[in-house]
Amino acid sequence: MKIAILPGDGIGPEIVTEAVQVLNALGESFEMETAPVGGAGYEAYGHPLPESTLKLALQADAVLFGAVGAWKYDQLERALRPEQAILGLRKHLNLFANFRPAILYPELAGASSLKPEVVSGLDLLIIRELTGDIYFGQPRGVRECPDGPFKGQREGFDTMRYAEGEVRRIAHVAFQAARKRDKRLTSVDKANVLETFQFWKDIMIDVHREYPDVTLDHMYVDNAAMQLVRAPKKFDVIVTGNMFGDILSDAAAMLTGSIGMLPSASLDANNKGLYEPSHGSAPDIAGKNIANPLATILSAAMMLRFSLGLPEQAERIENAVKSVLHQGLRTPDIFEDGCRKVSTSEMGAAVVKALV
Ligand code: NAD
Secondary structure, three states: EEEEEEEEOOOOOOOHHHHHHHHOOOOOOOEEOOOOOOHHHHHHOOOOOOOOHHHHHOOEEEEEEEEEEOHHHHOOHHHHHHOOOHHHHHOOOOOEEEEEEEEHHHHHHHHOOOOOOHEEEOEEEEEEEEEOOOHHHOOEEEEEOOOOOOOOOEEEEOOOOOOHHHHHHHHHHHHHHHHHHOOOEEEOOOOOOOOHHHHHHHHHHHOOOOOOEEEEEEHHHHHHOOOOOOOOHHHHHEEOHHHHHHHHHHHHHHHHHOOHEEEEEEEEEOOOEEEEEEEOOOOOOOOOOOOOHHHHHHHHHHHHHOOOOHHHHHHHHHHHHHHHHHOOOOOHHHHOOOOEEEOOOHHHHHHHHHHO
16 A cells, blocks of 8 residues: 655644654555655745656555645745645545544543533534635636626636536535434535525435435535534534635634644545645744644544545544543643643654554
8 A cells, every 4th residue: 555645844744754653653564655745846846746746646545645835935926836736636636525524522622712512522524525616617817897887997706616527426425424424414505695506405405315314404604604613513414615615614623622633535536535634834833843743643544544445543543542632642732721731743652652
């Protein structure tokens, strides 16, 4: 089993190092190869997604990704900025389904910004479609406003779109994921205003016929945002489009206390995937050995379960994470009085030690 290791920028190399140590401690014979991506790719080869890195990602069975981005690259033209590497990898690897589980470990209930009774025991999964929606629709740009009260002025515009096949495949992924959990799926849309999302909703209802054992309900995105902070435990699996998913999954991240706890997976139709923490490269804390490596370590566990067919090894890692939290070990982002503050590398070593 070959794993492409792409640490990236900022805290990426620090947190990926810990995840690799955990993988190495499992006793499996993984072949791991590291390559630069993002700003590191630009520095080494003049491009955020160098050809050799892309080739490695295409050959590998799975990709473990850190994070990309740093302020110093903000002046570069858009095509050369570090963040383009993620879009390029999603496109070339045909990754269309983004899984973001939001689990609140009881030990971290106090670290959430919501009351413990509202979030304790939270276990929800957000599935975000990654290839369509307003992010990639054409035409887009800035033009002269053709009519209306602002006629003749400049206007910015984008196109929201979804192809039927795009909605159908994410619907199947979501129903199948719900089937393995509490069998409740909420499709989040804005069908009351947007044609694209009325179309989305109609297809969800149609695909639901193949999954009679799963309950489907529909929620407008504004209400979903409200319910996520009012009563997040009501949800089991949420499926939504690219833009709504981008926003809702970050809101869900905060429910769990810290974005440093949230893993993610982006999968293709054959469960090959790219695994990364939900956060960015955190340039404000990079190089200080204080970043929380648990989101990356939990992303590695998702990789074992979804792409490498090793669910028992995934569970070993997840149990080790629970164990270190139970022992009271905390990186600064989740620290509370009465706990022991540890560094990135101490947290990684503790997870290795807790593997049983
Ligand atoms: P960020 O997620 O990097 O950081 C937001 C805040 O969360 C910061 O205060 C940071 O210190 C903290 N944080 C993030 N991860 C943490 C961890 N593991 N442990 C402790 N604290 C953590 O978001 P940002 O500051 O908006 O973006 C920074 C850079 O990351 C930008 O260049 C952005 O484009 C990039 N970015 C990359 C990805 C990705 O690689 N997938 C995703 C989002 C942002």
